[in-house]
Amino acid sequence: EDDLDAFSPAERIIANFILTNRGGIAFETANSIAEKLQVSPVTVGRFSRKMGYRHFKDLKAGLRTAMSGVPWLVGDQMTAFVGAGGGSDRRGGSLELELAGIIEVYALAETPGWKEIVALLAHSHRVHVTGFQTERGVAMTLAHLLQYAREGVTLPDATAGNFHEVLADDDPAGQCLVLVDMRRYSQQCHDLAAAARRRDIPVVMITDKFCDWIRKYTDHVIAVPTEVELFWSSQVALSCAVNLLVNDVIGVLGGKVEKRLERLSDLYQAHSGHVGSPRRKRTEG
Structure with a gap:
């Protein structure tokens, strides 16, 4: 991370992807990263060797000891959705990826x-x-x-x-x-x-x-x-x-938000109104 400025543009793209995708890097290959980043698999391999590893698979093994993977939420509902045939395998895979993404955001927070x-x-x-x-x-x-x-x-x-x-x-x-x-x-x-x-x-x-x-x-x-x-x-x-x-x-x-919400609610009720609530008479001036 400290050496990003010394990398070539292609190497910087790869490094940035790894730094910001720590939870999902275990599921990538040299070819999948190359396709996503629009670089060649050879460039991914060269980057791995520059970082001191024999190849990208070796780099992943090294990262595994320092990075914890993102847990997968594969519960009863997920299993039922994927196995029921109501959606394609692609939709099932997307659900899994989106659930993992939510978990990653909660970790970022x-x-x-x-x-x-x-x-x-x-x-x-x-x-x-x-x-x-x-x-x-x-x-x-x-x-x-x-x-x-x-x-x-x-x-x-x-x-x-x-x-x-x-x-x-x-x-x-x-x-x-x-x-x-x-x-x-x-x-x-x-x-x-x-x-x-x-x-x-x-x-x-x-x-x-x-x-x-x-x-x-x-x-x-x-x-x-x-x-x-x-x-x-x-x-x-x-x-x-x-x-x-x-x-x-x-x-x-804190408490300042509650006061503002009350004020905005009063304004909305006076000028627009919510369903089921009587509209308040607007005061002039």
């Missing part, structure tokens, strides 16, 4: 790095959350949930193309930027991370296991497993991370 990110989301004067491509919905969920818990949370308009909400403030102190994206990564996401770094705005990145460039701009990275045996990459682990982040932020903020 116990790390010091996670707690640093929670502190940023709880205590920064302003928190900007933006997502790109198909991950925009995940970013919106995070922003909207945080807006219920605290004030000062914005969802910058990416279509404007200038991110003035984040970058145009003369005094960037007290801001925090959260980015959500998966490969192939948006150029906007990369450029916004770089611009925020230049302005000393802390950046949090919620992403997949393959984002090797983000650590040039921040150490606050939540890299979750997204590869399953379906057509699209899975956003299940991303959503799990969002739920746990918001829960932990609420835990840090």
Whole structure:
């Protein structure tokens, strides 16, 4: 990990994948990693030898003594689903991978790095959350949930193309930027991370296991497993991370959240209303 800057681009991609996929590396082969990372199996073997091992299988054996694998949730419901014939083997494999991903996110939530990110989301004067491509919905969920818990949370308009909400403030102190994206990564996401770094705005990145460039701009990275045996990459682990982040932020903020929720509930009831509840008369002024 300390020597990432000395690696070639291909070696850095492989190293980053291993560092952020510790629980699942036991299930990989040189060929499967090469296919996922779009490098050659020869490159994977060369990387293994550079790390002091004979080949990738030998590297995995060495890692096994230092890394604990992710447990598998194969209970009665899982067994029934896979064996019933109601879904294909591919869907059964995807369920297993997504369950393992959730467990991995819960383990991440116990790390010091996670707690640093929670502190940023709880205590920064302003928190900007933006997502790109198909991950925009995940970013919106995070922003909207945080807006219920605290004030000062914005969802910058990416279509404007200038991110003035984040970058145009003369005094960037007290801001925090959260980015959500998966490969192939948006150029906007990369450029916004770089611009925020230049302005000393802390950046949090919620992403997949393959984002090797983000650590040039921040150490606050939540890299979750997204590869399953379906057509699209899975956003299940991303959503799990969002739920746990918001829960932990609420835990840090404490009683202030309850007061804000009461105020927002009153406003919603006055202006919109919930099903089954009488709408309150709006007061003027």
